[in-house]
Amino acid sequence: MQFKLSFLTGSLLAALTLTGCGSDSNESVTPNENTKTITVIDGYLTNAEVCVDKNNNKQCDDGESIGFTNEKGQLIVSEEQAAYPLLAKAVVGKTQDSDSIGYVANSYTMSASKNLDVITPFTTMAHNDNISFEELASQLNLDSKTISGDYIVDKATNEEAIKAHLIARSLTSALPEDLTLLNKEQITKVITAAQKTIEKHENNGTLNELDDVRVVIDEAGNIEEQQLVNNLHSYLTSKEAWFLGSMNQSYISDEGIQKAIYKADGSSEWFDKEGISSGTEPFKVQGNHFIEADGSKGDEFIFTSPNLALTVASGEGNDLLFWTSEKLDDSFTPEKLTPEQFANKTWFYVGDDSTTHNPDPMMAEMKFSPLDENGIGIVTISENGESFEITWQLKDVTTDFGSHNVLFLDFPEGDKDMAVMQVTNGNGLMLISDLNRDSELFNLFIDNKEQAETIIQKWVNAQE
Structure with missing residues (x-):
């Protein structure tokens, strides 16, 4: 459905296409006794951009980029470069994380003080607050040696490293692309939630399952535990x-x-x-x-x-x-929608307006207000500075799939109304189908703007 708003604009597409381009490694530095190998870790990050922060302003300025990490998250740097603080930028649609299949869900930057061998969420926190690893370890209730090194390697023999890895991968959802905008309140919120997850698994004797989850904070500040897929x-x-x-x-x-x-x-x-x-x-x-x-x-x-x-x-x-893995056959039964999935939440709608085999993706931001006493709320739909408001409510209906409820969006033109059925969801994405359409078509609700833009970019540029 086209929301009377523009398709993906040329300027946005150009920005998506140019973001984070680069090689797999820094070919200008030859390994020798005067170099060192830096490892960028959440999981190991492939194609993360590394910069020398010569002016210590926590930003990758012109002329400070020195290369991109390889598939092991590594980059060779000179002793001169290592004598400065380093930054590592992970970019949606470009950077891959060994913790999961796909691309990082949000762009973020990590930092490390000079002469360190790793750049991680822990080095970022220590560098940002100008504290030692001992002080940071005390705050996190972790071992200082674990958080100052390669905790992925250490997991084979150190239970503390399993906990550290969960906290690290969770922290990336709260790290900004611009480190000068780092929000300590969000960092604390994620750490607290991750520690509760650790405590839960410790009590259940299932610490080995921590490698399959992460705790994330979405754009609305909500905490969610997500399942990972890494093979x-x-x-x-x-x-x-x-x-x-x-x-x-x-x-x-x-x-x-x-x-x-x-x-x-x-x-x-x-x-x-x-x-x-x-x-x-x-x-x-x-x-x-x-x-x-x-x-x-x-x-x-x-x-x-x-x-x-x-x-x-x-x-x-x-x-x-x-x-x-939902059975989309005669046995399919839609999951029940709840007001909590929408009230006070922002979703990014991604769909294809094309009637040919050539895609014409569009994206719109949809901000849902709470429901009033009559069960009706307001949705503000926006793109490129244009916006309008419609009403939303959950309605019980009977369809070929039995009795269930749908998200009803009341557009000014009656023939544009949407009756949204949830097909399935996972890790911030919801696959939906509009029951008001004459033909079958599936669309997405995505709770993260950068994730939505990444999917559109990959969709449009699949052959490039």
Whole structure:
């Protein structure tokens, strides 16, 4: 549905395309006795930009960038460069984190005092507050040696490092892109929530499960515990079946909902919209990608959560596909929507206005007010400085899926009204379908603007 607002503008697309471009490493520095290797860690960050903060203003100024990290999160720097504080910038759509499949969900910057071997959320806190690791460790109830080094390596023999890694990956959701804007209140809020998660798992004897979660803070300041996906083969084979479809109206009309089954032995079987099998074939994955028979990279997973994933297609076209373990067949039952999912919350709506196979993505910010005593609230819809207000409410309806409720959005033109059914959700994304449309089409509600922009960027630029 087009909200009478502009599509993704050329200026925004240009900004998304240019953000964070760079090589995998700093080729200007040759390893020798006068260099050192810096490791950038949340998990290990690939393609994070490293800068020498010569004026110590916590910003990457012109001429201060020295390179991009490799797949191990490493960058070789000279002794002269290491004698200054260093910054590491993680950028949505560009930087990958070894903790999960896909890209970092928000852009952020980390820092480290001079002559350190690592740049982490812990070095950032110590450098920002000008305190020692001993003082910081006391605040976090962790060991100072653990938080001052590579806690990922230490996890093999040190239980403290498992806790440290959870706190570190959680802190990145509260770190800003501009460190001069760091919000200590948000940092404290995330640390407190992460420590409660640690305590819960300690009491349950499940500390080993901390590697599968993170605690994040969204744009509204709400805390959420999210599940991580860090191995694509295990992810695909862990489900009985995947149901998938295109976010593009033409493709979904042609192909419908398909089903795929992946088995631990490396075989896969696909079924078309009529349920006809294409036969069993081997599959192979590497990192975020399927690997084609000729060894080239195929479709890329750009977002993952326990029940929902997004891929961009390789080859011809710029197709964005959703994957869900929800059974999108005759047995499907929509999840119940609640007022808490919307009241006082901001969602970013992402959809495709194209009627051809060429995508025409649009994004709109939707701010939901609380419901009044009549169960009706206001939604402010905005993009590029333009905005208007409509009403929202949850309505009980009876559809082919049985009796359930939908999010009803009342637009000024009656034929534009939306009846939003939740299909599934996960880690800040909600896959939705508008029951008021004559044709089948799926869209997204996303609770993070940068995540929404990243998905659009990957969608539009899939072939570049």
